[in-house]
Amino acid sequence: MRGAVLMAALAVLALPAAAEPPAARIGELRELVAQDCGSCHGMSRAGGLGAPLTAEALAGIGDEALEATILEGRPGTPMPPWRGLLNEADARWIVRHLKGETP
Numbered sequence: 594m595r596g597a598v599l600m601a602a603l604a605v606l607a608l609p610a611a612a613e614p615p616a617a618r619i620g621e622l623r624e625l626v627a628q629d630c631g632s633c634h635g636m637s638r639a640g641g642l643g644a645p646l647t648a649e650a651l652a653g654i655g656d657e658a659l660e661a662t663i664l665e666g667r668p669g670t671p672m673p674p675w676r677g678l679l680n681e682a683d684a685r686w687i688v689r690h691l692k693g694e695t696p
C-alpha cells in the first residue's frame with residue numbers, strides 16, 4: 594500500500610507540468626468543476642454569479658487566457674485564484690473539459 598502511494602507520488606513528480614492529469618485526478622477535477630465552479634457558474638455552467646462556462650461561451654477565448662483566469666483568478670471580481678488547489682495540468686484539463694474537447 595505504502596509502495597503504491599510512493600509510486601503514485603513519483604509518477605506525478607515525473608510528469609511534465611502540463612501533461613494530462615492522472616486518471617484518479619481527473620475524477621476529482623470533475624467533482625470540483627461540478628461542485629465548486631458550479632456554485633458560481635451554475636450546475637449546468639450556464640452562468641450565475643460567474644459568467645457562463647459553456648463550450649459556446651468559451652469558444653472564442655484562448656486556452657491560455659482561460660487557464661490563467663483559473664489559476665490566477667480575476668482580481669476585483671469574485672473569481673478566486675485556484676493556484677494551490679490546481680496546477681497547470683489541472684487547469685489545462687478543465688479548459689478542455691469546459692470546451693467539450695474531453696468528456
Ligand code: HEC
Pocket residue numbers: 625626629630631632633634642643644645646654659662663667670671672673675687
Ligand atoms: C465565488 C464565485 C466563483 C467561483 C467559485 C468560481 N468562479 Fe469563475 N468566475 C467568477 C466570476 C464572478 C467571473 C467573472 C469575472 C469577471 O467579471 O471578469 C468568473 C470568470 C471565470 C472565467 C472567465 C470566463 C470568461 O468569459 O472570460 C473562467 C474560465 C472561470 N471563471 C472558471 C472557473 C472555474 C474553472 C472555477 C472552478 C475551479 C471557477 N471559475 C469558480 C466567479 C467564480
